[in-house]
Amino acid sequence: MLSMFRTKSEMVTADTALPGRDAPIPTADGHFVLNTPLHEVSEGMEVAIFGMGCFWGVERMFWTLDGVFSTSVGYAAGFTPNATYEEVCTGKTGHNEVVRVVFNPSKISYDQLLQVFWEGHDPTQGMRQGNDAGTQYRSGIYTTSDAQAAAAEASKVAFAPRLLAAGYGAITTEILPAPTYYFAEGYHQQYLAKNPNGYCGIGGTGVTCPIGTNA
Numbered sequence: 001m002l003s004m005f006r007t008k009s010e011m012v013t014a015d016t017a018l019p020g021r022d023a024p025i026p027t028a029d030g031h032f033v034l035n036t037p038l039h040e041v042s043e044g045m046e047v048a049i050f051g052m053g054c055f056w057g058v059e060r061m062f063w064t065l066d067g068v069f070s071t072s073v074g075y076a077a078g079f080t081p082n083a084t085y086e087e088v089c090t091g092k093t094g095h096n097e098v099v100r101v102v103f104n105p106s107k108i109s110y111d112q113l114l115q116v117f118w119e120g121h122d123p124t125q126g127m128r129q130g131n132d133a134g135t136q137y138r139s140g141i142y143t144t145s146d147a148q149a150a151a152a153e154a155s156k157v158a159f160a161p162r163l164l165a166a167g168y169g170a171i172t173t174e175i176l177p178a179p180t181y182y183f184a185e186g187y188h189q190q191y192l193a194k195n196p197n198g199y200c201g202i203g204g205t206g207v208t209c210p211i212g213t214n215a
Helices: 002-008 055-063 085-089 110-119 146-165
Strands: 046-052 068-076 096-103 139-143 174-177
Touching: 046 055, 046 110, 055 068, 055 096, 055 110, 096 110, 096 139, 110 146, 139 146, 146 174
Parallel strands: 139 174
Antiparallel strands: 046 096, 046 139, 068 096
């Protein structure tokens, strides 16, 4: 058991990752809750991508926010093109379970999304989130612009002392330019709306991040 945990919690390399496939994995076209197109990014919209553990519960956090046009779940920051969920779960793709948020910045700011990110999970656990262990559950912010990268780094600096004061360790969140995003299978999209009693697996630290509406 310990050996299995260690294997799934160590990043593979490009040379050792599963090969994947050329064709995208079939997924949904529309948002089950918001009734918006899943793949479209209209003019004036922006995209944010976050990894916070099991993507089912994370996606629900974001689709409830005013100003969010659509959300979807997928895989990113690994090596295997068009990986399946089963492949990601082996720990041999390098991918993280992530949520892609398409939002209207005139209605909700990226700083507000960052606040949900920091407060909505424990960013100090390394390759796990609660009971979910493995590289696919790591904390990550994948930025789609220089402005997002600067905001993400600044928010990390602002939040770190509060976590330490509350008895938590150092932040392990990776902050990277957004890699290729692969949509997860259709049944994963808005999973908790389709399965209200389904597994969520998300819990925050109870520590408030010092950024918000006016940040």
